[in-house]
Amino acid sequence: xxxxxxxxxxxxxxxIGCVGVLVRRNxxxxxxxxxxxxxxxxxxxxxxxHENQSMAGHVFVFFVMxxxxxxxxxxxxxxxxxxxxxxxxxxxxxSLMRW
Amino acid sequence: xxxxLLWLIPLLPFAGFLLNGLLGAxxxxxxxxxxxxxxxxxxxxxxxxxxxxxxxxxxxTPAETDAGSPARFTQxxxxxxxxxxxxxxADLTVRWGYSxxxxxxxxxxxxxxxxxxxxxxxxxxxxxxxxxxFARFFSYxxxxxxxxxxxxxxxxxxxxxxxxxxxxxxxxxxxGFWYDRMFDETTKMSCADAGRxxxxxxxxxxxxxxxxxxxxxxxxGTLDIQAILARAGxxxxxxxxxxxxxxxxxxxxxxxxxxxxxxxxxxxxxxTPVSALIHAATMVTAGxxxxxxxxxxxxxxxxxxxxxxxxxxxxxxxAAIIGTAQxxxxxxxxxxxxxxxxxMMLAAGVGAFSASIFHLMxxxxxxxxxxxxxxxxxxxxxxxxxxxxxxxxxxxLPLTHATFAVAVLAIAGIPPFAGFFxxxxxxxxxxxxxxxxxxxxxxxxxxxxxxxxxxxxxxMTRLYLLVFAGVPRMPEEAxxxxxxxxxxxxxxxIVLALGAAVAGFVGVPEFxxxxxxxxxxxxxxxxxxPSFHPDSGVIYLSEWSAMAIALLVSVAGIAAAWAMYGRRPxxxxxxxxxxxxxxxxxxxxxxxxxxxxxxxxAPYRWLCRASAAFDEKVVDGLVNAAAxxxxxxxxxxxxxxxxxxxxxxxxxxxxxVVVLFFVMx
Numbered sequence: 001x002x003x004x005x006x007x008x009x010x011x012x013x014x015x016i017g018c019v020g021v022l023v024r025r026n027x028x029x030x031x032x033x034x035x036x037x038x039x040x041x042x043x044x045x046x047x048x049x050h051e052n053q054s055m056a057g058h059v060f061v062f063f064v065m066x067x068x069x070x071x072x073x074x075x076x077x078x079x080x081x082x083x084x085x086x087x088x089x090x091x092x093x094x095s096l097m098r099w
Numbered sequence: 100x101x102x103x104l105l106w107l108i109p110l111l112p113f114a115g116f117l118l119n120g121l122l123g124a125x126x127x128x129x130x131x132x133x134x135x136x137x138x139x140x141x142x143x144x145x146x147x148x149x150x151x152x153x154x155x156x157x158x159x160t161p162a163e164t165d166a167g168s169p170a171r172f173t174q175x176x177x178x179x180x181x182x183x184x185x186x187x188x189a190d191l192t193v194r195w196g197y198s199x200x201x202x203x204x205x206x207x208x209x210x211x212x213x214x215x216x217x218x219x220x221x222x223x224x225x226x227x228x229x230x231x232x233f234a235r236f237f238s239y240x241x242x243x244x245x246x247x248x249x250x251x252x253x254x255x256x257x258x259x260x261x262x263x264x265x266x267x268x269x270x271x272x273x274x275g276f277w278y279d280r281m282f283d284e285t286t287k288m289s290c291a292d293a294g295r296x297x298x299x300x301x302x303x304x305x306x307x308x309x310x311x312x313x314x315x316x317x318x319x320g321t322l323d324i325q326a327i328l329a330r331a332g333x334x335x336x337x338x339x340x341x342x343x344x345x346x347x348x349x350x351x352x353x354x355x356x357x358x359x360x361x362x363x364x365x366x367x368x369x370x371t372p373v374s375a376l377i378h379a380a381t382m383v384t385a386g387x388x389x390x391x392x393x394x395x396x397x398x399x400x401x402x403x404x405x406x407x408x409x410x411x412x413x414x415x416x417x418a419a420i421i422g423t424a425q426x427x428x429x430x431x432x433x434x435x436x437x438x439x440x441x442x443m444m445l446a447a448g449v450g451a452f453s454a455s456i457f458h459l460m461x462x463x464x465x466x467x468x469x470x471x472x473x474x475x476x477x478x479x480x481x482x483x484x485x486x487x488x489x490x491x492x493x494x495x496l497p498l499t500h501a502t503f504a505v506a507v508l509a510i511a512g513i514p515p516f517a518g519f520f521x522x523x524x525x526x527x528x529x530x531x532x533x534x535x536x537x538x539x540x541x542x543x544x545x546x547x548x549x550x551x552x553x554x555x556x557x558x559m560t561r562l563y564l565l566v567f568a569g570v571p572r573m574p575e576e577a578x579x580x581x582x583x584x585x586x587x588x589x590x591x592x593i594v595l596a597l598g599a600a601v602a603g604f605v606g607v608p609e610f611x612x613x614x615x616x617x618x619x620x621x622x623x624x625x626x627x628x629p630s631f632h633p634d635s636g637v638i639y640l641s642e643w644s645a646m647a648i649a650l651l652v653s654v655a656g657i658a659a660a661w662a663m664y665g666r667r668p669x670x671x672x673x674x675x676x677x678x679x680x681x682x683x684x685x686x687x688x689x690x691x692x693x694x695x696x697x698x699x700x701a702p703y704r705w706l707c708r709a710s711a712a713f714d715e716k717v718v719d720g721l722v723n724a725a726a727x728x729x730x731x732x733x734x735x736x737x738x739x740x741x742x743x744x745x746x747x748x749x750x751x752x753x754x755x756v757v758v759l760f761f762v763m764x
Contacts, residue, residue: 018752021745021748021752022745022748022749022752023745025745030744091743091744091745092743092745094742094744095741095742095743096742097740097742098740098741098742098743
């Protein structure tokens with residue numbers, strides 16, 4: 001299979017994730033969209049690793065997965081804290097940190 | 100053995116200063132404070148006498164004695180500034196050392212001897228001070244003595260400079276001793292202001308001293324005074340003239356010469372013993388002393404010598420004229436001091452250095468006596484200083500009156516009192532130089548000197564008559580308070596009066612002594628200061644007729660004063676205050692203070708205000724503009740911070756796109 005298909009797929013996934021982050025207001029959905037973008041990147045890494053017959057891409061994928069796990073943990077913790085205080089997961093409602 | 104103790108002479112007063120300064124106000128009684136202060140100075144005096152007597156028999160090395168150099172004992176205590184050597188191998192290290200030779204011997208005897216008498220006198224004069232003030236006063240006085248002795252004994256210029264600045268500091272502290280009192284009601288000058296004025300005026304001179312010192316260091320490669328003087332001939336006229344003039348600027352500040360004399364009349368804000376000790380007998384003569392000390396340097400610089408002569412003569416005459424119309428007893432004496440210091444400078448300028456030191460010594464006696472007598476009068480009058488509210492004090496203060504009269508005769512130049520001989524030595528020196536140089540122009544300097552002598556006799560007689568003679572002009576209740584001062588004050592007066600009467604005999608001119616009575620002081624000082632030979636050149640006036648003319652002018656001054664102030668009952672103070680024309684000009688001191696105010700201080704204040712405005716408007720303006728710009732930028736920038744996560748994410752997204760655009764282009 002040609003690498004372009006994988007790249008197209010990854011670009012599609014990344015765009016979905018990116019648009020989701022920008023337009024959705026639910027914090028959990030935003031986190032999920034971030035995961036989507038990260039996985040799009042993972043797909044790109046894996047595709048190039050396969051194409052170039054190099055292990056470096058695979059190694060990066062593991063790194064990204066680790067970071068993604070940590071990010072999800074921190075992100076969810078923030079969401080829970082926000083929910084406890086304000087009974088909402090809407091990021092529009094958490095807009096006190098401004099001028 | 101006393102010579103080995105030379106280092107103790109300045110150190111003992113320092114010890115007294117520390118003891119009284121640290122413990123005096125709290126733990127010592129008045130009696131203990133006075134005892135410590137006086138004992139320290141008396142011990143210094145005793146060591147000085149012993150050391151000077153020993154110096155007579157002291158020969159450092161046979162070689163030096165053979166070369167005809169005078170007895171000189173130098174004691175190096177420690178290396179002060181180890182500066183290594185020049186590439187040529189000359190030693191640059193500055194050592195802290197004291198040096199005793201005939202010149203410094205005369206000075207330390209005058210400083211410690213008269214200083215001791217004034218210390219004793221101060222016990223009585225300052226008796227009404229609270230205990231803390233009493234201790235402060237005596238610790239300052241002792242500090243002054245230590246500094247003055249350091250100045251006089253210093254073997255290298257930096258040591259002299261330390262003493263020089265130290266006495267300036269003490270002068271400032273003591274002028275402003277009553278710092279919370281008003282000194283001059285008309286100009287709103289407080290005693291603290293007077294101290295500041297003295298300090299700052301001196302500072303101008305000190306810059307000259309410092310620059311002269313540095314110039315000599317560069318030119319001669321050493322700061323040791325004897326080494327510099329030994330090399331003075333090899334320095335060249337240009338360097339010698341510049342260095343001598345710079346040092347003379349310092350001397351002008353310290354010794355109150357035109358144009359830096361203005362601080363001395365205002366220095367009278369200090370307690371009277373301070374005026375006697377610092378502003379008459381010792382500190383103000385430091386400039387004269389340094390000029391005589393550096394005499395071999397001055398001799399190499401005729402232009403500098405001429406400047407010294409002219410400045411000295413002008414100061415002598417100018418201050419004497421002002422002195423004729425002052426109404427404050429201490430102001431008269433202050434201008435008299437300025438005038439007499441001009442006389443000493445004049446003597447140094449014409450090369451009569453031993454006459455200069457001779458007059459310095461006799462002046463120390465009679466001017467200290469005059470000030471202490473004035474202090475006794477002020478003490479009796481409960482602080483009144485206007486001579487128009489005195490009069491007839493002869494009956495109430497017999498001892499003060501008698502000693503004051505001796506001092507007046509001495510300063511007026513009436514034989515056989517001290518001032519006659521020293522004044523005559525100076526005038527003879529001027530005539531001798533005029534003859535040697537064949538220059539009638541110097542006769543004008545001589546005439547100025549004679550005229551000053553006449554004016555001196557005039558204003559001193561005027562002062563004497565207004566204070567002691569005639570009828571009392573003070574209010575009734577003040578008259579009842581009149582009392583002679585206690586013995587602790589009058590005894591120093593008596594000792595000083597003896598000195599003022601006989602001190603002149605150490606320097607009787609040769610033609611008067613007829614060979615049987617040598618000019619002892621001149622012989623003693625010869626070798627230490629250069630002496631010139633008056634027997635060459637034109638003789639304008641014989642010694643006898645010159646002396647007779649000077650004496651006649653002095654007597655004429657006395658007679659004029661008696662005619663104006665002695666014969667008839669004097670008008671009330673209010674009527675006497677009015678003056679017009681030239682008299683008013685003299686009374687207002689030729690408006691010198693006002694002129695300095697207008698010509699120097701006013702532009703200076705304008706410059707200060709302009710600088711302040713520049714600082715406030717431009718410098719501060721720039722800083723404030725930068726702050727305002729930052730403020731404005733942040734005001735604008737904070738609008739970006741909306742608090743909406745989606746907004747931030749969008750900005751982040753856009754930024755990434757821009758970065759990617761540039762990276763991937």
